[in-house]
Structure formats: structure tokens, C-alpha cells
Amino acid sequence: MHIATLSDVLSGKTTDIYFVRTVEVLKNAGLADVKVRAEFHVSSLPKGYKWALFTGLKEVVEVLRERKVTLYAMPEGTLFYENDPLMVVEGPYLEFAVLETALLGIVRHYSSISTKAARVKKIVGEKTCLFFGARALHPAIQPMADRAAYIGGCDGVATVMGAELIGIRPSGTMPHALMIIFKATTGDHTLAWVWFDRTMPPEVSRIVLVDTFIDEREEALLAARLLGDRLYGVRLDTPGSRRGNMRKIVEEVRWVLDLHGYRNVKIFVSGGLDEAQVEALKDIADGFGVGTSIAFPPSVDVAMDIVEVEVDGRWVPITKRGKLPGFKQVYKCGSKHVFAPWDSPPPCGEPLLAKWIEDGRVVREVPAEREIRDYVLRQLAEVEL
Structure with a gap:
């Protein structure tokens, strides 16, 4: 290399x-x-x-x-x-x-x-900001970028080595690959959430990805009903081709979860976020995964x-x-x-x-x-x- x-x-x-x-x-x-x-x-x-x-x-x-x-x-x-x-x-x-x-x-x-991490954290305030930028970088410098983002204000980092060198636990949920494999082999992608819950130790928050196959608000409600009180949050990583107005999507998810009694379920947003998108969502989302814009800053x-x-x-x-x-x-x-x-x-x-x-x-x-x-x-x- x-x-x-x-x-x-x-x-x-x-x-x-x-x-x-x-x-x-x-x-x-x-x-x-x-x-x-x-x-x-x-x-x-x-x-x-x-x-x-x-x-x-x-x-x-x-x-x-x-x-x-x-x-x-x-x-x-x-x-x-x-x-x-x-x-x-x-x-x-x-x-x-x-x-x-x-x-x-x-x-x-x-x-x-x-500096970029600090600017994002300044906007986020007390809410969660995680650094998800490792996949935008050569692996040799991922730990350095994790440290730079963390001391800049991000609340956590995703890579195993970066978190280890900092002295914190790595943060992350699940990839779309998990739901895709369960869908292809069992016909039911929601089993990915069930098996995640059964497999992960108690200290890992149950945050599930809810935009793989069907509407985000429907998947969020399915996850809440399946996991009940064990569900800590849902993550929206909706691709740009389907995103539309992200704020309205988050508002719909929040409304439906609240309507059915799942007010404690938090909403996390990731996928191509920068300062402007975080600013637009900070009052309604509970946390953000920010990657490329911090990994490749001005x-x-x-x-x-x-x-x-x-x-x-x-x-x-x-x-x-x-x-x-x-x-x-x-x-x-x-x-x-x-x-x-x-x-x-x-x-x-x-x-x-x-x-x-x-x-x-x-x-x-x-x-x-x-x-x-x-x-x-x-x-x-x-x-x-």
C-alpha cells in the first residue's frame, strides 16, 4: 500500500x-x-x-x-x-x-x-453528532480523522480502531446489507431487526435502519411494534433519488411514532449531510451521522x-x-x-x-x-x- x-x-x-x-x-x-x-x-x-x-x-x-x-x-x-x-x-x-x-x-x-466537526456540533448543540466519514478516506488515515472529528466536537466515531485509540466505544447501527440478506433468504427484512436485537449485548443501543424497502414511516412503525420498549431509535439514510423533502419525511416519521405511543423512539438522520441540512433538521431530528463533509472539509x-x-x-x-x-x-x-x-x-x-x-x-x-x-x-x- x-x-x-x-x-x-x-x-x-x-x-x-x-x-x-x-x-x-x-x-x-x-x-x-x-x-x-x-x-x-x-x-x-x-x-x-x-x-x-x-x-x-x-x-x-x-x-x-x-x-x-x-x-x-x-x-x-x-x-x-x-x-x-x-x-x-x-x-x-x-x-x-x-x-x-x-x-x-x-x-x-x-x-x-x-474545524468542520466543530461547526457541525455548534449547530447540533446538545443533540448527537456522530462521525461516519471513514469510508470516504484511505484506511491508513481513518484513525487520525476519527480523532480530529471527535476532539472537534463529534460525540462518537464509527470505526473500531479510531474509537479504540481515542478510548471510547465505536458508534453505529446496521447497514442496508443486513436487511437485504434477510429479505433475500427469508422473505422478511424485518427479521434483521429481530436478530440484531437478539444478538447485540445490552450496551448496544437498538437503533434500526428504516428505509430499505418500504416507506420510512411504515418501517419505523414496524420496528417499534416488533421491538417495543427495546427500540431506542430509528435511522433514516434515504438515498437522494428517493429523498424529496427530508424534513417532511422526518416529520411524518415523528408524527406516526407519536400517534401510536412511541414518543420515546429517537430519530437519527444520515447520508450526505452538511451544515445546511443539519440546520434544517436540528429541531426535529434527535441525532445526525455526518461523514463526507467532515472528512473532506474546506x-x-x-x-x-x-x-x-x-x-x-x-x-x-x-x-x-x-x-x-x-x-x-x-x-x-x-x-x-x-x-x-x-x-x-x-x-x-x-x-x-x-x-x-x-x-x-x-x-x-x-x-x-x-x-x-x-x-x-x-x-x-x-x-x-
């Missing part, structure tokens, strides 16, 4: 070739020991976005662990704004030159997925630029045009961020960039995923989309 291992990443095999050539040039010129401060900052946010979410720090720390560098960064899960510095790597340039491609890829990909543009170079024992602010030279700190000042030169008096608020690695030694541990997610949810309560 065309995938990179951790050793491939650490050895620089996943870098752009011009970094390899840069290393050779600097060595030949006698500049192999030059120290720099390289800043990872937000070049731009996707159109219409007011903020984004910084994630991927845990993997950045693993890549830079034992390198002769010092890493400053915002806490993982911090909301940020356009132009914010997110991380600074300080040390001999050749210690991390060939890692720039990998570090940017980690931060950009992670932050883009987490990209948060993060760039790395040298902002200071050590010359004769002192740090000299320097960068290419269009960038702001100098080592900076970011301060959370109420509902906005302000950045200023690192050694200048704080303009306001609390500093956000902290030291995570010092000369290759990890000095601060990235919190557990549940803790990061809680941090994200607290911030989401303070901002608007």
Missing part, C-alpha cells in the same frame, strides 16, 4: 524534495548549525469562516520528540483566528527542515477536519515561515515580504486574539502559546482526547458561526 510509516516521516522521506536540496546547500556552505525560529501561522480561513480549531499537536510533539528543538504552541483544541501564530519551532534549522512538509500536513489536515491554510535567525548570539527578526518578522505571543483578550512581540509587555488577556518541548525533551503532555473535546465545547459556547 502507498502509505508512509512513522519512521518514514521522521527520516524525512515524506518531505518535499526542495527541503532535501536546501539541507545539502546549507551543509556545503558551512551553515549547518544556523538556528532559527519558524512560525506556523494562519494564512487564511475558508470563505465564510470566522474562526477555526487548532488540532494535531499530539502528533506534532511525537514528530519533534528528541529533536534538538524547542516547541511553543497553543493548547490542542484552541479556537484561533486569521493570521494567528499557532506554533513556533526554535532550534538548528537542519534539525527540522525536512519535517516542514509533514508538520504542515498534520496541522492543516487535523485542523480542517476538527482547508484551513497554515504556513510556516522563518521569523528570526540567530546571528552572532542574538536573534535577528527577519522574514519574507508579506509576513510579520519576529517571535510573537498570542493573547486571548475577551472574544478576540491579539499578538505582540514575545518579550513585550502583555497587551491584554492571557498568553496562549506555551512550551511543549525544550531541546528535544517533552515538558508538557497533551491532554487526553475527552479533556480536549470538553475544552473545545466550552469555547464553542462562546462563539458564533
